[in-house]
Structures are given as structure tokens and as C-alpha cells.
Amino acid sequence: MPDQVAEDVSEALLHRRDSQDAVVMSPLAATVACGRYRAPSRLLLLFLAGAAAKPKETLPMPFHHSTSLYKQSSTNYAQAALRFASAHTPLGGSNMGVGRLSAIKPWTPNLPDPEAIDTVLKDSRDRIQREKQRQGEENYSLDDYVAEVARSQAGNCGEKSILVCYFLSQQPDPLIYYRVSLWPNDYSFVVMDQKPNIKEGLFPCNFKDWDENAVVIDPWLCICGPARHYPDLWRMKLDTMAAVGIELSYASRERQYNWLKANAGFWKTLLESNKKFVAERRPDDSALFSP
Structure with a gap:
């Protein structure tokens, strides 16, 4: 040539x-x-x-591998809802901390002081109650609640799961979702595309019996995935948190906070050892208050 x-x-x-x-x-x-x-x-x-001269094409990373477009759509909404809840509660909750049960290591994350967050949450909840009394319970809207949580910038599983429901309620597509509460140990998360028993408001006790398309949104532990795999994702997340020194607390009926390592048996078996109710149908006589 x-x-x-x-x-x-x-x-x-x-x-x-x-x-x-x-x-x-x-x-x-x-x-x-x-x-x-x-x-x-x-x-x-x-x-x-x-x-x-042709730029390389990059395929978008799917949110979840599935042959069902409907399931992918639900997962997209679920992940967006999780980000929404996290963005509006940047201070986190009063039930995660470090250094109470073991020495802080160089790799231990720097979390906000739980006592300070607890004070913020109590003040926020008091303002919500006062506003409900002023407006009347029937006039206090979900928008008012979300505005107050966003103002406080803090939340535990209860506040965070309500933020998820609010986000999903604002979407143009008709979505099926429920706020789920455990009983007797009080804990909240959200599920999409899983219907409860109409008579009792109960979901299946075993997550393997949940719908294959159901998606769990757990904004407290930042988990979003298939409901059937939720217990496995839950335990994996707890193990990861424990490895870096994160500790979790729950409150007894006397409001005494009990701190445990994230991978303690109480936490790792929480999902399986409790009934799962639609939040509005959950019994009031809980053994423990929200963690």
C-alpha cells in the first residue's frame, strides 16, 4: 500500500x-x-x-432482571420511592448508633448522635399532634405530615415508610401498595403488588408465599427487592452493618432503649417471628414500640 x-x-x-x-x-x-x-x-x-467515528453504545443497567415489564416498572417506582424517603430524612433515625457496645474502629461510620435525633423526633411528633388538634384529625392531610417530616429531616421506620407511601400516591400510574406493620414487635415497611387477606388485613407469614411480583421497600435499612428474598436481604444488610460497628436499638413498653449489635438474634429473626398486618389493621396492644 x-x-x-x-x-x-x-x-x-x-x-x-x-x-x-x-x-x-x-x-x-x-x-x-x-x-x-x-x-x-x-x-x-x-x-x-x-x-x-461511531460512539460506543452503553446499555442501561436494569433495576431488576425480569421478564415482566410490569415487575420492572414496579421496581423502578420502588427504588425512586426509597430515594425520596432517604432524601427527606438525611439525619437518619434515633435507633442507629455506634460506640455503645464496642469501641469505635477506624472504619466505623460517623452517625449522628441518637439522643439528639430522638429529641428532634419528639419535637416533630409533638408538632404533628398539636396541628392535628388545631385542624381536626379529619382535616390533617398526608401533605401536612410529609411537610413536617421534611422539616425535621429525621425519621425512623414509621416516618420513612409513610414517606414512601406518599411518593407512590403521587405517581400517575395506578399502583398497588400497602404499608406493612409487624406485630407484636412494631416495625414498618412498604410492599407493592401484594394483597393481604381482606378479612383480617394479614399478609402471609412466610415471605416465600408472597406473590412472585411483590416488591418490598424498606427505607429504614435501605432495602428494595423481591418480597420473597426480603428476609435474606435483611440478614445480609444486618451482617454488613454489624461488620462496621453499627448498633441498633428498640424501645420497650416503658420506653427504655435497648441497644444490640446489628446482627443480634432479635433483629435477624424479627421478620419471621412477627405477624404482618396492613398498618391500619394492626392490633394496638404491641409488646414493643417502634424501634
């Missing part, structure tokens, strides 16, 4: 640009352009020049 041909193609390669005015060139094309590779034909060089 005449050297002039190689020079012409090299010039083309060096000056072909994509829509962002950035040179697009594969390593092989760059080698050809610099004259360090002798291509066997003009056709190959022209092919490399054309291929180099």
Missing part, C-alpha cells in the same frame, strides 16, 4: 469526531493512525475509520 494512502486514512482518523466534539478512536485505530501498524488493504483502513 502506498504510504500516501496510510497518511490519508491517518488524517481522517485523527480528525473524525463525535457529536460532543471529542475524538472517538479505538486502540487499534489509533495504532493505525500513528503508522505503527501496516493494514493489509485500503478497505480495512477505511472500515476502521468509519467504525472509530
Whole structure:
């Protein structure tokens, strides 16, 4: 091949640009352009020049691998709802802390002081009650509640799960979702595409019996995934938290806070050892208050 041909193609390669005015060139094309590779034909060089000018296409990472578009849509909404709840409670909750049961390590995260967050939450809940009394219980809206939680910037599982429900209620598509409360140990999360028993408001005790399309949103532990795998995701998250020194607390009926390591048996068996009610149908005589 005449050297002039190689020079012409090299010039083309060096000056072909994509829509962002950035040179697009594969390593092989760059080698050809610099004259360090002798291509066997003009056709190959022209092919490399054309291929180099095309920007690489990147496929979007799916939220969840599924053959069901309906399930993917629900998961997309679920992840967006989880981000919404986290963004409106940046201070976190009063039930996560470090350094109470073991020494703080260099890799232990710097969490806000739980006592300070507890004070913020109590003040916020008092304002909610006063506003309900002023407006009347029937006039106090979910918008008012969300505005107050966003103002306090803090929340435990109760506040966070209500934020998730609020986000889902604002979407244009008709969505099926419920706020779920455990009993007798009080804990809240949200599920999409899983209907409870109409008579009692109960969900199946075993998560393996939940609908295969059901998606759990747990904003307290930042879990979003298939309901059937929720217990496994829950235990994995607790193990990860315990590994970096995070401790969790729950309150007894006397409001005495009990701190345990994140992977303690109480927490790891919480999902399986409690009944799952629609939040509005949950019995009031709970053994423990919300953690």
C-alpha cells in the first residue's frame, strides 16, 4: 500500500469526531493512525475509520432482571420511592448508633448522635399532634405530615415508610401498595403488588408465599427487592452493618432503649417471628414500640 494512502486514512482518523466534539478512536485505530501498524488493504483502513467515528453504545443497567415489564416498572417506582424517603430524612433515625457496645474502629461510620435525633423526633411528633388538634384529625392531610417530616429531616421506620407511601400516591400510574406493620414487635415497611387477606388485613407469614411480583421497600435499612428474598436481604444488610460497628436499638413498653449489635438474634429473626398486618389493621396492644 502506498504510504500516501496510510497518511490519508491517518488524517481522517485523527480528525473524525463525535457529536460532543471529542475524538472517538479505538486502540487499534489509533495504532493505525500513528503508522505503527501496516493494514493489509485500503478497505480495512477505511472500515476502521468509519467504525472509530461511531460512539460506543452503553446499555442501561436494569433495576431488576425480569421478564415482566410490569415487575420492572414496579421496581423502578420502588427504588425512586426509597430515594425520596432517604432524601427527606438525611439525619437518619434515633435507633442507629455506634460506640455503645464496642469501641469505635477506624472504619466505623460517623452517625449522628441518637439522643439528639430522638429529641428532634419528639419535637416533630409533638408538632404533628398539636396541628392535628388545631385542624381536626379529619382535616390533617398526608401533605401536612410529609411537610413536617421534611422539616425535621429525621425519621425512623414509621416516618420513612409513610414517606414512601406518599411518593407512590403521587405517581400517575395506578399502583398497588400497602404499608406493612409487624406485630407484636412494631416495625414498618412498604410492599407493592401484594394483597393481604381482606378479612383480617394479614399478609402471609412466610415471605416465600408472597406473590412472585411483590416488591418490598424498606427505607429504614435501605432495602428494595423481591418480597420473597426480603428476609435474606435483611440478614445480609444486618451482617454488613454489624461488620462496621453499627448498633441498633428498640424501645420497650416503658420506653427504655435497648441497644444490640446489628446482627443480634432479635433483629435477624424479627421478620419471621412477627405477624404482618396492613398498618391500619394492626392490633394496638404491641409488646414493643417502634424501634
